[in-house]
Amino acid sequence: MTDEMMEEGGAPGGVVKKFLYVNRKAPYGTIYALESLEVVLISAAFEQDVSLAFLDDGVYQIVKGQDTKSVGVKNFSPTYRALEGYDVEKLYVEKESLEARGLTEEDLIVPVQVISTEEIADLMESHDVILSF
Amino acid sequence: MPTIEVAGKTIEVDEEGYLQNRTDWSEEIATAMAKEDDCDLTQNHWEVINFLREYYDEYQIAPAVRVLTKAIGKKLGPDKGNSKYLYELFPYGPAKQACKYAGLPKPTGCV
Numbered sequence: 001m002t003d004e005m006m007e008e009g010g011a012p013g014g015v016v017k018k019f020l021y022v023n024r025k026a027p028y029g030t031i032y033a034l035e036s037l038e039v040v041l042i043s044a045a046f047e048q049d050v051s052l053a054f055l056d057d058g059v060y061q062i063v064k065g066q067d068t069k070s071v072g073v074k075n076f077s078p079t080y081r082a083l084e085g086y087d088v089e090k091l092y093v094e095k096e097s098l099e100a101r102g103l104t105e106e107d108l109i110v111p112v113q114v115i116s117t118e119e120i121a122d123l124m125e126s127h128d129v130i131l132s133f
Numbered sequence: 134m135p136t137i138e139v140a141g142k143t144i145e146v147d148e149e150g151y152l153q154n155r156t157d158w159s160e161e162i163a164t165a166m167a168k169e170d171d172c173d174l175t176q177n178h179w180e181v182i183n184f185l186r187e188y189y190d191e192y193q194i195a196p197a198v199r200v201l202t203k204a205i206g207k208k209l210g211p212d213k214g215n216s217k218y219l220y221e222l223f224p225y226g227p228a229k230q231a232c233k234y235a236g237l238p239k240p241t242g243c244v
Contacts, residue, residue, distance in 0.1 A: 078191060079193050081192060082192035082196070085200045086200055
């Protein structure tokens with residue numbers, strides 16, 4: 001994120017860009033999921049229009065009942081439930097990715113909109129900035 | 134690693150004075166940290182500190198100041214859920230200072 005964008009976004013009446021964060025990786029084993037979540041929380045503080053999409057193994061990031069004791073890292077899944085308080089309420093999950101993993105909306109820790117691959121493409125089309133993790 | 138001494142116990146903190154291990158926290162530690170900043174903790178301070186600890190337990194993060202202000206307003210009423218009130222209690226910044234006393238890490242995105 002450039003300084004210029006931050007200045008524009010931070011001020012009332014400034015330019016608000018539509019950010020889409022695309023999450024494709026499993027929550028643990030790599031740093032991508034946690035890094036994405038942190039960037040989302042930071043950019044939300046700059047009052048940008050933020051949406052999240054979960055695709056492929058990324059859907060596991062928001063699965064209920066995560067237990068990380070045996071891998072020795074922090075279970076950060078409860079933090080997704082804090083997003084609402086940051087006014088990040090647009091969470092999309094790809095239907096095909098959920099189905100391929102035998103999951104349904106009820107298995108997820110936060111309310112989401114389940115949409116098709118085609119609709120995900122439209123979603124990407126409608127955003128100014130796409131950040132893929 | 135820097136440490137602080139509270140009631141004869143040595144506790145590890147980071148370079149900015151935040152606790153390394155959240156489980157080390159006690160009310161005595163909060164009081165001692167506040168004393169360092171010349172701040173006497175009142176019931177109003179404790180309300181915010183305890184709120185932050187509950188927030189962390191639930192969401193595993195320290196909230197940004199905007200989120201904290203809104204959430205305090207929801208829980209304790211609009212006369213407390215505003216920046217003026219919170220900055221009077223915690224002049225170094227409500228999220229930063231109160232999180233430190235609450236034994237939480239520095240809020241994400243807080244510079």
